[in-house]
Amino acid sequence: MRRPAATWMFTCCMTSRVIELRVASVVFALLAILFVAFPEIDLAASRVFYDDGKWAFSGGNWPLFELIYRGTPRVGQALLVILLGGLLLGGIKRLRWLHARRTTFGFLLAAALLGPVLLVDATLKDGWHRARPATVAQFGGPFKFTPAFVPTNQCEKNCSFVSGHVATAAFVMAFGWLGAPAVRRRWLLASLAAGTLLAVVRMTAGGHFLSDTIFAWFATYFSLWLTEWVFRRLKWLPPSEK
Template sequence: MSAGPRPGRGSRRHLRGLGLWLLALLLTLLVFRTWPQTDPQVSRLFHDPTQPTRFIGDAHPLVHAVYQVVPHVGRWLSLISLVLVCIPRRRFGAGGPQRWRGRAIGLLAMLVLGLGLMVNWALKEHVGRPRPVHTLEFGGTVAHQPVGQVSTLCETNCSFVSGHAATGFVLIGIGLGAGPIVRRRWWAIGLVSGLLVGAGRVMQGGHFLSDILFAGLFMAGLALVVRWAWVGWRWRRRSRRRPA
């Protein structure tokens, strides 16, 4: 008996997905590099010098509440996912519980590799982009830094990219190990959540529009890579279990 067909069709889909993602990344970068004032222009829509923080978002109770709650949601998701992953597989029955353990693996990968390592460490701590509220255009003390440049104008917890928005985008990970319908559903939930949370951060002057869009692009790219690695690992695991 053979080990079953290689996931060739799935691999081609993954390659197409990565190709589309790369195209979207390059086009978004091109837009913000060609028209660098797009970010300040969007932020100016929410600028109000009469507000204590100079942006209307912090005066809105719902926006402020989301800002406060989202980091706690990220921590709880990390804890719940870690607990589910650490419980031995044999402890789960077939069906729903087993599926949710698999979904916790995808979510934990997005939280650790995406939110923790890529966003909060590699990008926010090393790109050095000042937040809108800190720039000269909005009453701050430093110049606006266009996307695609590394600067020393911000030393830590900087603007590029948005950690709050990335926390919304991590929900994509829940569907990474599931079938197409469930996977698309969680992709939609994750993208909408990240964009809504990110919109609140733009309204607060905490992030530029590009910080939100690139957070989504980077998290989506990681999700594609994790899905590709997961499918390959499943195929190799099943191949070893079947007789030649």
């Protein structure tokens, strides 16, 4: 007996997503090995934006970059408020549009808290203590450069590894996370584009190394996978089919 078309499409979608996760995991592992084995890549990438004792973006000399830098955290904070509001209002059955999407609001809120907030800001940035490019000796600062993934003591709080701005920008992918394959791909591409833009903004100011920005994107990506897994285990989302 043939399975219904909807079931077949769901199964195919999940299969392609599992392949995507495996590919992303391999890419992550290879990049991690690369940056740990050859940490000079980070210094070389940062040196592109550093000349004659100054960073390319400094002192507000690029108004657009300044706007993006200042605005990104505020957009992230506003998004958390909107998602929380949508989740709470979604409990009111009379608000049909919100009520029908309360699980989606819950998923997005949980993913945002797990990824950019808890994993990136509270754990990695405050736990790895990696000095920012502008503060390491190679660029005139007082602190020691350390490779990605190597815990150190060169920064006290709100440190370099990984980039909170890029993690926030990467969260764009969440809006298509549970969608059809074509929708999901578009949002993943949008996430890569947004993450790249924020990576340039932060690197040109000496705020982050290249590895900080790359692994910030992966932090958000894997956090979304973990959030989805939890939601499916709790049956807040339909279980995935093998």
